[in-house]
Amino acid sequence: MYLNNHSYYSLRYGTISEIELLEMAQQHGCDYFPLTDINNTSACLNFIRKAPSYDIKPIVGIDFRNDAKQCYVCLAKNNKGFFELNRFLSEHLHEEKTFPDQAPPFYHSLVIYPFEKLLASEKTTFLANEFIGVGLTDINKLRFSKLSEFTDKLVVLHPVTFRDKRDFNTHRLLRAIDTNMLLSKLPESQQGKPEHKMYPVTDIKKAFQNYSHILKNTEKLLRQCSIEFNFSKDRENQNLKTVFESIDADFEKLVELCELGLPRRYELITDSIRQRLEKELSLIKQQNFVSFFLINWKIIQYAKSKDYYHVGRGSGANSIVAYLLEITDVDPIELDLYFERFMNLYRASPPDFDIDFSSWDREDVTRFIFEAFGNDGQAALLGAYVTFKHSGAVRELGKVFGLPKHEIDKLSDGKYDPNKLDKLSRLVLKYARYLHGRPNYISIHAAGILISEKPIHYFSATHLPPKGFPTVQFDMHIAEDVGLYKFDILGQRGLGKIKDAIAIIKENHPEVILPNIHNAKPFFKDPNINMMIERAECIGCFYVESPAMRMLLKKLGVRDYLTLVAASSIIRPGVAKSGMMREYILRHKNPERRKQAHPVLWDIMPDTYGVMVYQEDVIKVAHHYAGLDLGEADVLRRGMSGKYRSREEFQAVKNKFIANCRERGEVDDVIFEVWRQIESFAGYAFAKGHSASYAVESYQSLFLKCYYPLEYMVATINNGGGFYRVEMYLHEARINGAIIHVPCINTSLIESTINGNEIYLGFQHLQGLEKRSMVKIIEARVHGLFDSLDDFMERVPLSIEQLDILIRIDAFRSFGKNKRSLLWEAYYKCNHVASDEFQKQLFKVNIKDFVLPEFTITDLENAFDQLELLNFTLYNPFVLLEKPPTSNLLTSNLVSYLNNIVVIYGYLITVKNTGTSRGDRMFFGTFLDQKGAWIDTVHFPPAAKKYPFKGKGIYRITGKVVSEFDFLSIEVIKQERMPYVSDPRFNVTYNRKGLPEKNGMSFGLLR
Structure with missing residues (x-):
């Protein structure tokens, strides 16, 4: 009887989860139950997945609305119908078009027009799939309407959006948030009605007792609909099946690429390398993951053709096939990477490949993916839900209740006495608790891209966020449930540093021939690099520059690649907080301590002294210590983080872990300590291959810093730094012999540059200097260097505010005049010439040159100017002390x-x-x-x-x-x-001649 049901994925409208709707439908004795969210299909797949648990046959559709005004409700008769509804919705979301008054001629979907809407329209004919929806409040009007003559077309259309008054109140608040209105100003047209709740079927039948044909039509319509997706463990992989002509051709290509890669990667191809390769290829073919590898390979090939640098991470880094295809630079043979973490017969999903590109290159790589694999609508970005958090919900609710900002701040920050709150403030906090954790809007997954065999609208509607690529309306968990596995394409500043550093080195040292940066193995054995790691002199280098990592490197005494791989995972929050980081250090430094290891754990993880360090250690312990099969072990690993942990599959495996250990004779104290260790860190630790990928990139950046520290620091600064502020990287450059200059109008570019050992800061570091001003300077300089302030002002028309910034940073120092004299000049000339920074002067206006007194600029004044304009000073900060x-x-x-x-x-x-x-x-x-x-x-x-x-x-x-x-x-x-000394720029004393006194201070650079 219920054809129009909303979950809270009717964003900022609905109030009930899709699971709660199913529970309600079961309680009301429903056999069939549709989900019809407003302009959204986020909940559909999970609704279909969970419905059988409630003995419900699911139906999905969409409630199409322009703003809050209902146009029609559509139900998919089958999967084809779901596809056409998704496609129709997506077209309008992408182009931000309003929905037409009449639905298009769907072939596999049913269309239900609201009775009230038809009363105001001239529609008098209906297609076979079109119906008239009569609500509970429409019954009395029906008998007086010509629409009552369409006896075969009339069905019950009663919206279900709320359970009770609290839901309705929550709905009104959501509508006020969505429309950015005060709750008191919210019009009824933007709201549902309190009666839009699920009445018992008996009540509905009673209301329509004089219209039994409407009830029969409704039942008949429901039975026309069915939809199926496979969510079982043996579900089909829905990703793109072939890259070349056929599945066989794909596999032949994969084997061919591996054979080509063997001599590139290995000087000596041993039997163990061959055996590992054959084992992987066999399983990849058996699991139908061949195309997954080839797609990643094609992405890398495109990136290499554009000279984009990349790093392949994730569990896929445990794979020799990925290594030979140059998806990763991690040798699984050298590191003895655990094959079963990469793939096993029980694993339904392909391995993870997190492929990093520089932030600048990532967008073009994404564009390539959509062009290469998405021509038939088969590619989309993965969605993610942004949920209401308590603080944000308090702020939104405070605004719609009309509270003043200081009151909202107080409630949001939790700085209030509960006993002194007024009624409105208590309501804000009450409803903030209700909203907490509910979806607010759909965003984009940080990296995930879906490439499916079927058009992506077979699974979901898409919207078009600012990135400009279609994005599905569900998240990664639902995608995996239905057999769609994401490709992760990420942006990372560290790769931008490497790419730019190499370009700067080639420019600054044209005689140098750099080694292939992707072949990091020689770097692992370089004593100069390893001594640098041992001293923790890694500022600017990927993943090893933070204070915590610097501390760990020194505590461990890291001086080789393998220990750095371990350090990359040990530093993660779970390992550190569980106490395993300290235990690893103790065992690493003290062989006697290793004897305390549990014998089974020592056998499983000898390379980490019986301490769990990597994600795959969870699989090893679960399989070898607790006797779980590899599939159960992988469920355990996956369940250690996020939404998956609450699922029944995870709870069942946890119970089996404990039961199996008891059967094996383990005492509870040991069992629960091992379980505590697993639970505390698995969601935060890295796979060993992932850690190894990080370590490879660390070594690549360490090589550049070791031998070309100044060029590498410039590249670091130009890529937004890293863990620290820009001044730290300048400090590091100075330690390595650099001479640092503030921006110069005749030398500097927008980004920082280097010539020999002299680094010129780029204009981009000047606070308040606009990008267009920087561009004007660079473009004007093409026609020759500037030789005076007049020359500059004539060729680069800037406002006095922009000119002031350049003068005070001493960017005109090449003219031989001090900046106070230049400031007098600039302000005088700007006051006497009508200046429009967008309009050059047609004629040069001669302005009388006045003889100015000799000004003195102290280093202290320069330092404060730098603090203001750069946010740091190039002088030693300690001499600023009072x-x-x-x-x-x-x-x-x-x-x-x-x-x-x-x-x-x-x-x-x-x-x-x-x-x-x-x-x-x-x-x-x-x-x-x-x-x-x-x-x-x-x-x-x-x-x-x-x-x-x-x-x-x-x-x-x-x-x-x-x-x-x-x-x-x-x-x-x-x-x-x-305290610092007083700013001398605002505390100047003058002598009898009216000139500022010299204070005689002199600063040395921080050495």
Whole structure:
């Protein structure tokens, strides 16, 4: 009896989940039940998947609406009907067109027009698949309408959107949020009606007791519809099946590519290499994953043809086939990568390939994928749901209730006394709890692209977000459920650094012949690179530059590739928080400690001393320790994170894990400790191949930094830096012998440049300088360098505000005049010439040159100008202190003060905010001492609360010097940010002649 049912994927309208709808339908004794969300098909596949559990035969359709006005409700008679509805909806979403008053002639779908809509239309004829929907409130009008004559066309059309008054209130708030209106101003036309709820079937039959034919028509219409997708474990892989002419041709091509790759990758092709290759090829063919590899190969081939750099990661990095196809640069033979993590007979999904490109290249690669594989509508970006979070929901609800901003801020931040809240504030918090976790809008998965055998509209409608590529309306979990497996194409700044560094090296050192950066094996054995890793001198290098990684590298004493691979996974939150990072370090440094390992775990993971470090360790432990088959073990691994953990499949495997271990004689203390370790880290740890891929990229960037540090730092700066601010990379460049210059109008470009050992900052670093101003300067300079301020102002018309920025940063220093004189000139000339920065002057206007007094610019003034315009200074920040440091202690002295209290001055670089097991806040600080060396601090909760960080600057730190695994840090007892000297630009004194006094300060660069 229910043809028009909305879940909360009728975004900002519905209030009930698709599962709750099924529960309601079961309670009301339904055999058939449709889901018809408004202009959305997000919930359809999961609705179809779950319906049999409730003894419901699912039907799916769409409630087509222009804004909140209902046009017609359509039901798919079968899968073909679902396809045509999705296609129709997508066309209108992509082009942002309104839906026509009459539906197109669908061939496999049923169309139901609302009775009220037809009363106002002139429609008098109906196709075989078209019906008239009569609501409960329409019955009395029906008897007086000519529409009552269409006895075979009349069906019950009663919307189901709410369960109770709370749902209806929530709906009204959602509509107010969606329309950006105050709730009190929300018109009824934007709302549903309180009676749009699921009445018992008996009530509906009673309401239509004089129209039994309508009830029969409705039953008949429902029985015309059915839809099927396979969600079982043996479901068909729905990805594109062939890349070349046929499945056989694809496999022949894959074998051919592997044979071509063998001599490129291996100097000696051993029997173990051959056996591994044959094993993989056999299973890839058996699992019908050949096209998956070939598609990834074609993507890489295109990228290489464009000279795009890439890194292949994920579980696919465990594959020798991927290595030979150059999808990854990780040798699974060298690392003894676990084959079953890559693929096994129980695994329904293909291996993960996370392929990184530089952020600049990624969009073009995505465009290629859509052109190469999506001509028949077979490609789409993967969707993702953005759900309401408590803070955001509070802000949205506060606005629609009309609360002032300060009240909303107070509620959102949780800074209020519950006993002093007024009624409206309590309502905001109440409904924020209801909204929490519900879908708000559809976004785009960070990387996922679907390439299907069937047109993508067979599975979902698509919308067209700003990226300009069709995007499905469901997420990765639903995609996998139905047999669609994503291709992950990601953007990463680290690859941009490598690509740009190589280009800069070739320009700065044209005589140099660089090695093939994709062949990282020689880098693994380079003693200079490995000594650099051991010293943790990795600033700017991918994944190994953060304070936490620097600490780990030193604690472990990393000096080789294999240990760096382990470090890349150990640093992940789960391994660190579970205590396994510390245990690994202990066993790594102390062979005696290794004897404490559980004998079964030692046998399973000898390379990590019996400690779980990688994702595949979950599979190994589950399979060999708990006796689960590989399919169950993989369910366990997948279930350790996200939505999948709550599924019944995961719970069943967890129970079996515990039961099997007990049957094997393991004691509960050991079982639950092993389970705790698995549960604490599996969702955050990397697959070993994934860690190895990270380590390969780390070595690639470390090679460039080791031998070409200045060029690499320039590339790092031009790619947005990394973990740190730009000034840290300039500091690193200076340590390596660079001379840093502020931007110059005759030398600098938009990005930073290098010539020999001199680095010129790019115009892009100037706060407030507009991109169009930068472009004007570069374009004008094509016709020759500037020789005076007049020449510049004539050729580059800028506003005085833009000119002021360039003068104050000293960009005109090549003219031989100090910037105060130039500022006087510029302001005088701009005040006497009508200046329009978009219009060049037709005639050169001669302005009288006045003889200005001799001005003096101090280094202190320059430093403050740089702080304002660059957000950092190229001068030593310590000389900005109001009072000189009372302690000259340096990092290099700390070893002599172990376990003693010291006072040291540090320039704050970064702070990590974390929580203790009790929920208290604590911090890890990173500073530079007065000579530019690292200081690492630990701020336990009492000190963190009493002496909080107060932003950038120099701190006087009092604390105890401690050592863990030979890594020195300071446990802070007290800290205070030291005041800077007053800004001299706003505190100038003048002599009797009216000229500013010289203060005589001189700054040295931070060495």
